[in-house]
Amino acid sequence: MKQTMTMTAKATADAVRLESVTRTYGNVRALDGVSWTFPRGAFTAVMGPSGSGKSTFLQCASGLDRPDAGTVRIGGVDLGELGEAKRTRLRRERVGFVFQAFNLVPSMDVEQNITLPLQLGGAEVDRAWLREVVTRVGLADRLRHRPAELSGGQQQRAAVARALVTRPEVVFADEPTGALDPRTAREVLRLLREAADLTGQTVVLVTHDPVAAAWADSVVFLNAGRIVDELVSPTVAAVMNRWEAL
Numbered sequence: 001m002k003q004t005m006t007m008t009a010k011a012t013a014d015a016v017r018l019e020s021v022t023r024t025y026g027n028v029r030a031l032d033g034v035s036w037t038f039p040r041g042a043f044t045a046v047m048g049p050s051g052s053g054k055s056t057f058l059q060c061a062s063g064l065d066r067p068d069a070g071t072v073r074i075g076g077v078d079l080g081e082l083g084e085a086k087r088t089r090l091r092r093e094r095v096g097f098v099f100q101a102f103n104l105v106p107s108m109d110v111e112q113n114i115t116l117p118l119q120l121g122g123a124e125v126d127r128a129w130l131r132e133v134v135t136r137v138g139l140a141d142r143l144r145h146r147p148a149e150l151s152g153g154q155q156q157r158a159a160v161a162r163a164l165v166t167r168p169e170v171v172f173a174d175e176p177t178g179a180l181d182p183r184t185a186r187e188v189l190r191l192l193r194e195a196a197d198l199t200g201q202t203v204v205l206v207t208h209d210p211v212a213a214a215w216a217d218s219v220v221f222l223n224a225g226r227i228v229d230e231l232v233s234p235t236v237a238a239v240m241n242r243w244e245a246l
């Protein structure tokens, strides 16, 4: 199965493709027939007012949640056709996640936290790649520290390393800089930018922050569960203008 999925992934230029995706909670239509394609290697920001459906969009696009209608494909694989176990495996092998709350395991040191997705998947740790990742995030000398011994920015950099260690095709980040000061936020955004530029990974970033969104190749704007606008090659000023026009 793994081999089949990998071959399918190589055959398509689209990293993630949503078609007419709808997700309702009771009578709330959090996503209302959304179609969008994230090209391979692109860094895309997703913005929109509170409650516009950004987190729901990310959860459906990443396979954490199932839409009520429509299809989601990651690397050409239709998630709707996979059972729970295969979806979990696809997420583990091909998707990386970074959340606002870091979600590190307090009792594990930095290296154990970073390599956790590999351990869970029963995969070998590629020491050379691990070294490259921890060097890139600036934590090579902190591997034996526990999360509580790190600053917030260092903890989030560890979470980024954990997201990258499996060499995922797509990294989904939901407000990863929400709890960080501007300088530390910049370091985390630079890492996401590098994931796209240096290793060709596809990055999808949900954010409220125009400064963060301006690191992306393009920004898509959600409103009331629909994509209403796209801004290519964003600047902070242009993002703010579009935001005000929503």
Ligand SMILES: Nc1ncnc2c1ncn2[C@@H]1O[C@H](COP(=O)(O)OP(=O)(O)OP(=O)(O)O)[C@@H](O)[C@H]1O
Residues within 6 Å of the ligand: 025, 026, 028, 029, 030, 048, 049, 050, 051, 052, 053, 054, 055, 056, 057
């Ligand atoms: N588990 C849930 N149960 C019920 N309603 C939900 C649930 N999750 C989301 N919603 C509703 O769906 C809509 C979209 O929520 P979502 O969290 O996706 O928006 P968001 O744009 O990420 O918001 P924010 O910026 O405030 O985090 C909102 O009206 C929200 O109340």
